[in-house]
Structures are given as C-alpha cells and as structure tokens.
Amino acid sequence: MNSFEFDFSGLGIGEESIMKYLGPEEASLNYEFRDLIKELLGKASAVCSPAAEYRIFPAGEWNDEAKTVSPGGVVFRLKDIVYKQLSLAESLAVFLCTAGPEVEKLGRKAMEDGDPMTSYIYDIIGSAIAEATSRMLHAEVRKAAGNSGLKVTNRYSPGYCGWDVSDQHSLFRLMPDNTCGISLNDSALMNPEKSVSGIIGIGREVSFDPYPCRFCRMKQCLYRNTM
C-alpha cells in the first residue's frame, strides 16, 4: 500500500517558507506581515489534511518520434522536455498528492469577506503544503527505488514543461477513483485545487536534476528556482 497521510509539523513549512513568496527581503514585508503569516499558518496547520499515493507501472513503449510513453495501457504525450528527462526510465511512479480542501476554503472565505491579502497568503500556504506533500511522496518513491538499487528522476506534472494538461485524464485512469479525495473535472483540473499529480521515472540509468526550472519557459513563475 503506497498511500500516506502526513502531519503538517513534518512538512517543514514555517514563516520563512511563506515569506519568500511575498517579495524581496529589502521590501521590509517580512516585518510587516510576519504576525499575519504566523496567525494564518496556525489556522491552516490545524485543519489541513495532506495525503499522497503512488502506483508503479512498467514504462511500456517509448516512442522517440511522437515523444510518448504508454504505462498501464494509457498514452502520455510528454513533449520534448519531459520526454528527454524520463526516457531512460524502466518504470514510472504515477502519483497524486493533496493539501486537502480545508486551506483553500479558508482562502475563498477571506476573498468573499473582502480580504484579498489573507486569501493570497492562504493560497501560498496551500501551495506550500501541496508541494511539500509531493516532496515527501518523492522521498518515499526514492527510498523504495533505492531498496532495489534503482534511481529516480524529478517529478513532472501535466500542464508544465509543454506536457498538455489534458493528459491528466490518462493519469487519473491509472489511479483508483477518489484517490486521496481528489477528483478531476472536464477541463482536467483537480479538486481540491491544492493538489499535485504527476509521474516520476525509475531506473538504473535515470538521474535527478537539481535545477529543473532551467528547462521551463515560465520566466516569471512565482515558484521559479524556489522548489
């Protein structure tokens, strides 16, 4: 059973990890918003429900021309960047992670109440929880692969690095219904929103790149080089 529930205290999320998304240190924002961040982190940590699950599939056929791979009978159209990083993998860990629905509900309520700043901080906290959860999941996959003498790649998600977000539907076909309470709508968006889906390559010849953002064209991404 490769499913996990994580405690917020083990995710390594503190005030500093939220502040770095607010602006540069010299803007003195850390001082001005520290109390608010602390308060909202406290509320979020009390209600969030981070969970993750993965399943391993033989990679199937790699098609160098079409840049596709076919684990478990579905086809992922990876495009150049993701295909290049994964194509030496012998198997793929397909995963879903979530921060749970609670923090985004707090954020929506704040927005409805006319407080966009509180909503923004909840949004950052929710993203941080989802990302930390996927990092914990990645560590579990790495540990399991290492026990068999195998290595892992970075994790890649539909919607990024040119991989079409519509492949979410294929990814979800490989996981049991309602995994971690996550559902997918017709536009290929997940509910809860603060969820991460993706794949990790496993094999003897694959490698982990510590600087994956250099492949991405989203130069203005809030999370560039911070993960």
Next chain:
Amino acid sequence: MEDILARIARCVESGKTDKASPYPPDMRGSEGADELTLQAINEGLGAARILDEALIPAMAIVGDRFSRKEIYVPQMLMAAKAMNSSMKHLKPFFQSGETRRKGKFIIGTVAGDLHDIGKNLVSMMIEGGGWEMIDLGVDVSPEKFLKAIEANPGAFVGLSALLTTTMENMKKTVAVLKEKHPSVKILVGGAPVTMEYCEKIGADFYSPDPQGAVNYLKQFAV
C-alpha cells in the same frame, strides 16, 4: 487639516483598512478607509466624489507604483482591501443608480486554468478605476463568457491564463467571442502572454501589469 477625500486616498494608497487594522505599522491606531468613507458620506459628500476624487486616483498611484516595482503584490492587496472597505459604503449608491460607474468589465481565467491571483489583481485595480466588475472565476468556458456578454451588452472582457498549455484555450475563447460579438473589446494577460500573442489571436489589448489595463480602459469610460 487634511481634506477628508485626501485622507481616504492616503488610507487606500497605504492599505489602511480600518482603525483596528495593524497595517501599515506607521498608521496603527488611526482611522482607516472604512471609517473615513462613512464619515464623508455622513458629511454629505456624494459617492461619485469619493470614487472619483479619492479611490480612483489612489488606486492609480498604487497601480503605477506596482508597475514601477516600487511595491509588491502584498501592498497592492492591502490597498485593494482598504478600497473594498470604502467601496462597501458606496455600493448602495451604485445599486440605486444614484451614482454611475464607468462601464462593465467581465473577467475570468480561461478554461483549463485555475490560477486566479493575477486575475484578482487586475479585477481589483479595474474596480478601483471605477468600473463594475463581473468576475466569472477560474476555468471559464467560452460559453460562459458568451452568456455574460449577452447579459451585459457593451461590457469589456478580460481573459487570464497562467499556463503555456492553456494559452491555446485563450485563443479559442477569443475566436468564439469575436465570431459572435465582433465589436467586443477583449483584453488578455498572464505570465506567458505577450503583445505578439495578443495580436496573433485577435485580442484587442495586452498589458504586462494591471495598471496598463486600467489606463487602456479610460478612453472608453462613459
């Protein structure tokens, strides 16, 4: 003594919502946009004056400072929060028809994309520019935009996309809207969007920051 409209404007610029708000630290304990707006109304200043002489100029300053990277998203959001606290007292006058807005603006993040921070910033700045906002949210289908246009003739439309992969849906949305309503003005924005892309898909305007959209709309204000 400082004019009350100038005080409201200063509260909005600084993000001072109400007396209880601890932000900004140098205005702790003083009245905010909430109390001052109520006071201005009680003194007989019309909603239109408060909007035109306090909120709109204040939000324009905030937008310009953000464009020049003198302030960041948090300060802009605090300014928007202060604006909201003032606007809640003005809304009854808009709803009764006693005070008119500059026009209507429909905004949404395109289908397949759930990112709303950029869209919300633009929405707040355009509302602060005196426009009535119709926010359709995220993952908005072309059909939903069409319905909103049909329910609000003459409205302008803003489309947001954050993912390179959902820019294609922006293109489809523009095509659908322009086919049915060729005269509708469509503004586009989002991290991967450029002026070149705006022109390529047949949209009318692109700005890399919210204030650019506010400035573009000024020429159409009624």
